[in-house]
Amino acid sequence: MEQVLKVESVTKSYGALLAVDHVSLSVMRGTAFGLLGANGAGKSTTIECILGTKRVDSGSVSVLGLDPRQDRRRLFQQVGVQFQECDYQPEIRVSELCEETACLYKAPANWKLLCAKFGIEDKIGASVKSLSGGERQRLFIVLALIPKPKVVFLDELTTGLDARARRGVWKILKELKDDGLTIFLTSHFMDEVEALCDEICILRKGRAMFYGTVAQAKERSGCDNFEDAYLKLSGEEADIQ
Numbered sequence: 001m002e003q004v005l006k007v008e009s010v011t012k013s014y015g016a017l018l019a020v021d022h023v024s025l026s027v028m029r030g031t032a033f034g035l036l037g038a039n040g041a042g043k044s045t046t047i048e049c050i051l052g053t054k055r056v057d058s059g060s061v062s063v064l065g066l067d068p069r070q071d072r073r074r075l076f077q078q079v080g081v082q083f084q085e086c087d088y089q090p091e092i093r094v095s096e097l098c099e100e101t102a103c104l105y106k107a108p109a110n111w112k113l114l115c116a117k118f119g120i121e122d123k124i125g126a127s128v129k130s131l132s133g134g135e136r137q138r139l140f141i142v143l144a145l146i147p148k149p150k151v152v153f154l155d156e157l158t159t160g161l162d163a164r165a166r167r168g169v170w171k172i173l174k175e176l177k178d179d180g181l182t183i184f185l186t187s188h189f190m191d192e193v194e195a196l197c198d199e200i201c202i203l204r205k206g207r208a209m210f211y212g213t214v215a216q217a218k219e220r221s222g223c224d225n226f227e228d229a230y231l232k233l234s235g236e237e238a239d240i241q
Helices: 043-051 072-076 094-102 111-117 133-145 163-178 190-196 214-221 226-234
Strands: 003-014 017-028 032-036 058-063 079-082 151-155 182-186 199-204 207-212
Touching: 003 043, 003 182, 017 032, 017 043, 017 058, 017 182, 017 199, 017 207, 032 043, 032 190, 043 058, 043 151, 043 182, 079 133, 094 111, 094 133, 111 133, 133 151, 133 163, 163 182, 163 190, 182 190, 190 226, 199 214, 199 226, 207 214, 207 226, 214 226
Parallel strands: 032 182, 032 199, 079 151, 151 182
Antiparallel strands: 003 017, 003 058, 199 207
């Protein structure tokens, strides 16, 4: 199986704060990988190092066999990114934003079909600011898929969606994964992680506290419920006692 992403002993500090502490992980093609941890655990910085928007202090990162900083232009055409918070011009319409995004790529996907797949085809003529939180979240996923990426990074992908919409997004992502898409996600919803992720890494204060499958996390923690296992392995269980 092809290795899509490889992180080797990456560290990143901000002054005296060690945000990422010798984190190593790898992700194979056509799998979903979950990076988990409390707010401030180092997830965002780790992803920024992987994407090359932050320079690592030590260690190495390879995405699709490329260096995310030196080969940024080539990598840009093959990677999709959905951020939890995105700022756009207040009056821009969904169609305009999708068209502008598609123009950045050599062989973009049909964004109208993506909008239909994610249930926002009736919002194409609407302004982005008029969308509900759930509609905006689905739009951001569409934008991440317009490049027809080989790997997509999804940050809290179903925040703001109701239960039915969440499961609909999961179904689409599972189909995309079966077609070879590699998914790297963060989530605070453990049912989502359990439904989607082949492997996970749990961070605490920049360090990897666990790396493996959901089943292995349950076994390691001695918990039958994955949310309980996560809380125990991440140290959050102790923090709330």
